[in-house]
Amino acid sequence: VCIGDAKPSPGIANDASQRLSARKLLAEFDAVVLAGGSEVPRDLPIPGRELEGVHYAMEFLPLQNKRVAGDAGVRELTAAGKHVVVIGGGDTGSDCIGTSNRQQAKSVTNFELFPMPPDVERNPVWPYWPTRLRTSSSHEEGVSRDWSVATKALVGEGGKVKALKAVRLAWKDGKSSEVPGSEFDMPADLVLLAMGFVSPLQSLLEELGVQKDARGNAKAETDGANAYATSVPKVFAAGDQRRGQSLVVWAIREGRQCARAVDEFLMGFSELPR
Template sequence: MGKVTGFMEYERLEEGYEPVATRLKNYKEFVIGLNADQAKVQSARCMDCGTPFCNNGCPVNNIIPDFNDLVYRGDWKNAIAVLHSTNNFPEFTGRICPAPCEAACTLNVNDDAVGIKSIEHAIIDRAWAEGWVKPQLPKRKTGKTIAVVGAGPAGLAAAQQLARAGHSVTVFEKNDRVGGLLRYGIPDFKMEKSHIDRRVEQMQAEGVVFRTGVIVAALPEDSKVTNWAKESISPDELKAQFDAVLLTGGAEQSRDLPVPGRELVGIHFAMEFLPQQNKVNAGDKLKGQLRADGKHVIVIGGGDTGSDCVGTSNRHGAKSVTQFELMPQPPEVEDRPLTWPYWPIKQRTSSSHEEGCEREFAIATKEFLGEKGKVTGVKTVRVEWQGGKMVEVPGSEQVLKADLVLLAMGFVSPVATVLDGFGVSKDARGNAKATVDFTGGYQTNVAKVFAAGDMRRGQSLVVWAIREGRQAARAVDEFLMGSSDLPR
């Protein structure tokens, strides 16, 4: 490493945030990234640890010590080359990845981990600013055609890799814009959509064709398709027109909460609420947008999607925001010798929580209360673990006021339409059944049909989607050509 003793000399420096009062006025990104000097110092903290567990902690296996060393030495151009060798879209992961690499950092055993995510963020932003991110055209065309169904991170990563291998790639996306949950699930204040747009431009220059507003399903001839798609194409048509088909849609089936009062007006899935604001930010005109202005908002679900609902509700001007989590409140600091290098369970406070939110742990929803068909409150009860089971705490019931309830309890599986249309076998959770073996990986039971990303593994992180997209691209390339030079 450039500075062997750096981890003993320098402290971790977090990226900065704009003041809460400022950032709540808009939907722009508010993270203040590291400047070149700060990034150099943070890179100097990377230890010469011999076995860099961060590489395995990172789902795409970023070569972290190498790009840290290059940043320390001021060689930013080679740093982005190293970063791009394993990650097609570091501007996505550098903003919204929870950084499992940092949990696995050797320094994290008894000190603050190296700020890997902030360094990655600095590298890719510098690369775009310097004009180093350019289309990579294939040296030859193979004549093979591939359909990628789903333009989320898995589909985008796969499409880019396959285009660079010389194949003709067409990406089909049911929504009006490319990006999947990156576009219509992640709030703009966490990741502005210009980052997706410029990657799409790069990929188009590399030969990728995007067809938006197209739903892949076998629909009746008189069907109006959907309220978001303009046209449809059947699975049989795709299989007939292309040499291979890769399914990379998301796990979009939201987990419901079937308790009394669920039918009341004002109770919505998070994925009804969040995409609407993203569409408005993009300039779309929506009638009857779900908004939290002046309302008492209850968010049920303590994960990232719930946090995104909190941040969006605060920007709407909610009167109050309360977030429920069924599990007990975790410790503020993890037991590092016990959990390292694995992802630890600990209390995590997001920037949205800091903007204003009451957090309730070990709480369950028993009933939604309402008047004249509209939700007015939530009846809850405290819960605790006893003998390996979750039981209600006697006498702990209470009623909280609610004008808007957002269900953010995760996703159970992909919407079945696409998988059923292709006849793809499913696993016990309703995901596409496909292995990740080195030979024949990502293949489904249907000839020349592959599956990757959330559609195969279930709800997961953006970085896992990118990994699966890259690996599936290699599997498809091997299937078509007999061998592949694409990295796995």
């Protein structure tokens, strides 16, 4: 079932056989929980972004899953025989690296905007994720990793990306500046953007009339009498759709807490754990 009136974005396959409008959703259910995650990827608005061969990571990765599953008619987008540049140093970027290697890429390079982290986190950061260098099995398969690099432009030939222009950065007190004379070019037949996600899809939030925060997430508090309740009566929000891109442990926690909040809303009390 596809919820909402908006059509899927170009290039996104949707196999839903039924469509349910937001208005009908509210009319037919006593409570609605929005937990659709943060799906709008961070873009790279630089010259050449429109060239063929520049893709979001989530345009590239699901195709390999479909091939492995034996699906027919999978789009021909692979790293085979190409110079691949992955922009973004997180888990999604790591997945792009591993997949590119398995597809027999000619070379794989990984750019990260921030400085190379230390091998060991020396500051107390619990319960947050420690900032330290992580080398995944995908990295071990083969990749050239480069930190403090900003991609400035993508260069094409015949409408297809062939190279990128980048510059090295110097970081001080959390702010970056370009290093004079550090500009360089890199061959690139496939550029994968893995720089995180900025917000949930906006169409359903707008159809429901849910108030949003400054980043486009569904606005809802996690404590108090109206925990996880949005600005629209009987509509709740949890996980990345409420807090923005985060870790799965937060999604699990908010899912449990939101379930209790909905139970209290419907029954007047709840015995579910929080």
